[in-house]
Amino acid sequence: MKKRTEARRLAIRDAAGQAFKELGFEGTSMAHLAQRLGYSKATLYSYFDSKEELFYEVLMASTSSQMDAIFKILEKPLFELRKDLTLLGEKITELLYSEEVMAVRRLLLSEAGRKNELGLKCYEAGPAQFLVVISQSLQCAMNRGLLRQSDPVVAALHWRALLESEWIDHFLFSTSTQDSEAKVRATTARAVEAFLLAYGASSSDKN
Known part of the structure; x- marks a missing residue:
């Protein structure tokens, strides 16, 4: 279960990184990311409290x-x-x-x-x-x-x-x-x- 959870977190982070590159920070929303990944917004927020936190994690990883x-x-x-x-x-x-x-x-x-x-x-x-x-x-x-x-x-x-x-x-x-x-x-x-x-x-x- 832990591996699946970590895999999903990484999938969200990677998709967000691509979206930030394509659309910029302002142009990227959690709703757009949820749609891109096929997840609910609630799922995204269970891993990241905000778009800012997600952006920070993308930055640190890159x-x-x-x-x-x-x-x-x-x-x-x-x-x-x-x-x-x-x-x-x-x-x-x-x-x-x-x-x-x-x-x-x-x-x-x-x-x-x-x-x-x-x-x-x-x-x-x-x-x-x-x-x-x-x-x-x-x-x-x-x-x-x-x-x-x-x-x-x-x-x-x-x-x-x-x-x-x-x-x-x-x-x-x-x-x-x-x-x-x-x-x-x-x-x-x-x-x-x-x-x-x-x-x-x-x-x-x-x-």
């Missing part, structure tokens, strides 16, 4: 592998600073500007100002966790003399801002052209350079 790859990099100290920051930055940029994450960011922007727990859940599952682990990694690099001593949380925020600096306006104003691996590499390299100029350890810091 981005989990990318998030795991980033956390895996952060499990080890940043020994080869430029190389490690470049690899990390490329993974973060790919995640932030993946179709799935851009979709939820657009949703959160459209829902701004409304009482909605979805924003908080997405923040705690993504940006908040990344901020903690990235700031810890930067603190370790500071302790080893690879970066100048500073507030690691602020440094982590500056790092992410640099990664997004060449992307964010195109995202906000929906003027993005087709992105490529070459663009990710180029923008990340420039972000790494700027970050190291701002936070790199000077000769006196290393002595």
Whole structure:
């Protein structure tokens, strides 16, 4: 019985993911999903309390592998600073500007100002966790003399801002052209350079 229940939950999640891609968040209703699956609305609500919760689960499922790859990099100290920051930055940029994450960011922007727990859940599952682990990694690099001593949380925020600096306006104003691996590499390299100029350890810091 448990396997059948889990299979149905996954079927609902997968169908919702396809519907969100085709119709967008606003264009997808629980009634439409029920009709598409051949279930009753009551069945859907027995698995997911709301469309927002279902959207959140779709997001987590679609981005989990990318998030795991980033956390895996952060499990080890940043020994080869430029190389490690470049690899990390490329993974973060790919995640932030993946179709799935851009979709939820657009949703959160459209829902701004409304009482909605979805924003908080997405923040705690993504940006908040990344901020903690990235700031810890930067603190370790500071302790080893690879970066100048500073507030690691602020440094982590500056790092992410640099990664997004060449992307964010195109995202906000929906003027993005087709992105490529070459663009990710180029923008990340420039972000790494700027970050190291701002936070790199000077000769006196290393002595």
